[in-house]
Amino acid sequence: MSDQPNAEQLRRAAEAKLARKPPAAIEMPLETLLHELQVHQIELEMQNENLRQSQFELEKSRDRYMDFYDFAPVGYLTLSESGLILEINLTGAGMLGVERSKLRYRRLTPFVSTDYHDRWLRHFMTVLGSREPQACDLAMMHDNGSTFFARMDCMRQHKAGSEPEVRVVMTDITDRIRNEEEIRKLAFYDALTQLPNRRLLNDRLDQAMAGSRRSLRFGALMFIDLDNFKPLNDQYGHDTGDLLLIEVARRITRCLREMDTVARFGGDEFVVLLNELDTGKEASVTQARHIAEKIRYALAEPYKLKSHEKLELEYHCSSSIGVVLFINHETRPDDILKWADMAMYQAKAAGRNRVIFFEQEKPSGLRTASRETP
Numbered sequence: 616m617s618d619q620p621n622a623e624q625l626r627r628a629a630e631a632k633l634a635r636k637p638p639a640a641i642e643m644p645l646e647t648l649l650h651e652l653q654v655h656q657i658e659l660e661m662q663n664e665n666l667r668q669s670q671f672e673l674e675k676s677r678d679r680y681m682d683f684y685d686f687a688p689v690g691y692l693t694l695s696e697s698g699l700i701l702e703i704n705l706t707g708a709g710m711l712g713v714e715r716s717k718l719r720y721r722r723l724t725p726f727v728s729t730d731y732h733d734r735w736l737r738h739f740m741t742v743l744g745s746r747e748p749q750a751c752d753l754a755m756m757h758d759n760g761s762t763f764f765a766r767m768d769c770m771r772q773h774k775a776g777s778e779p780e781v782r783v784v785m786t787d788i789t790d791r792i793r794n795e796e797e798i799r800k801l802a803f804y805d806a807l808t809q810l811p812n813r814r815l816l817n818d819r820l821d822q823a824m825a826g827s828r829r830s831l832r833f834g835a836l837m838f839i840d841l842d843n844f845k846p847l848n849d850q851y852g853h854d855t856g857d858l859l860l861i862e863v864a865r866r867i868t869r870c871l872r873e874m875d876t877v878a879r880f881g882g883d884e885f886v887v888l889l890n891e892l893d894t895g896k897e898a899s900v901t902q903a904r905h906i907a908e909k910i911r912y913a914l915a916e917p918y919k920l921k922s923h924e925k926l927e928l929e930y931h932c933s934s935s936i937g938v939v940l941f942i943n944h945e946t947r948p949d950d951i952l953k954w955a956d957m958a959m960y961q962a963k964a965a966g967r968n969r970v971i972f973f974e975q976e977k978p979s980g981l982r983t984a985s986r987e988t989p
């Protein structure tokens with residue numbers, strides 16, 4: 616803004632000047648008076664022009680501010696103390712999928728995914744009670760029902776004589792969250808079958824063993840290796856082999872309860888983890904054998920596969936399964952895996968297509984495997 620006095624001030628100053636002047640001064644020649652008036656008029660016009668220019672600059676910077684506000688890459692919202700939307704920029708309205716004019720005085724909470732309502736309401740109360748900025752990540756609902764993730768940076772504003780308000784900067788973090796999920800998936804799941812991988816299996820085995828210690832129920836771990844899988848790859852190509860592995864994953868999963876885990880251990884090896892069987896060993900062996908046999912039957916059913924020449928082919932493939940029971944965290948996870956693997960090799964050696972249980976340590980200190988009939 617210019618330091619020039621405004622028209623009202625000039626008028627008052629001129630009147631004061633006139634009032635102060637002695638009558639003699641007023642009786643100056645008309646020509647001099649006219650000249651002085653003209654000079655004043657020019658000065659006034661120049662000041663007017665300055666004012667117009669300042670006004671113009673002010674409007675321009677307000678428009679620029681509105682552009683920054685409306686088209687910022689983040690949503691800006693002002694919420695009332697009760698969570699009503701008082702103001703929102705165009706980006707924010709776009710994120711919610713509703714025209715800005717229709718958002719005023721609507722609550723923000725219905726745009727937060729139901730699972731996140733509690734988190735949002737707790738966060739909002741914290742913001743109202745704090746002078747510091749507070750942030751939380753939420754799953755939000757677009758008006759069309761699709762979900763996006765947003766980081767909500769919130770700050771309470773409280774000017775004397777007015778109701779408190781909450782300023783919110785809403786940043787779309789969907790890509791970041793999806794990337795994190797993708798990275799987690801890559802780290803813990805097998806890309807071909809989408810089953811948990813070896814790393815996730817190790818976690819689940821730790822949990823199952825801790826659970827067994829609490830419940831004093833047996834758990835079981837099965838090592839499953841396909842028989843004669845290699846010839847399928849050799850004859851029809853890796854892609855056809857992949858199709859069989861995907862189908863194997865489906866068939867094993869169908870034999871299990873929700874609480875059990877099947878993981879792809881590598882190549883044509885799968886590991887099944889059964890939780891919370893029975894407190895008695897015999898009953899647990901019976902349950903584990905029942906499931907292992909179910910899997911063995913399911914995997915021995917013929918596979919209808921498409922070869923690399925798109926020809927449909929039927930392939931027969933059995934499995935060798937080694938099983939070990941565990942309880943009460945007595946053993947190390949590595950040993951459980953090793954013993955199940957040993958039992959599986961016993962099944963291979965005994966002619967394949969069978970289930971063999973690993974027998975716990977003998978009094979002699981020798982560990983052997985006992986064979987089950989195919």
Ligand SMILES: Nc1nc2c(ncn2[C@@H]2O[C@H](COP(=O)(O)OP(=O)(O)OP(=O)(O)O)[C@@H](O)[C@H]2O)c(=O)[nH]1
Pocket residue numbers: 807840841842843844845846848852853854855856857860881882883963
């Ligand atoms: N298609 C496909 N093949 C794989 C993959 N990973 C490993 N393999 C192959 O799986 C085969 C596993 O070898 P083996 O277990 O020795 O083969 P097998 O014929 O089942 O032998 P036995 O277990 O003794 O009956 C090898 O040919 C590997 O190249 C994969 O992701 N996709």
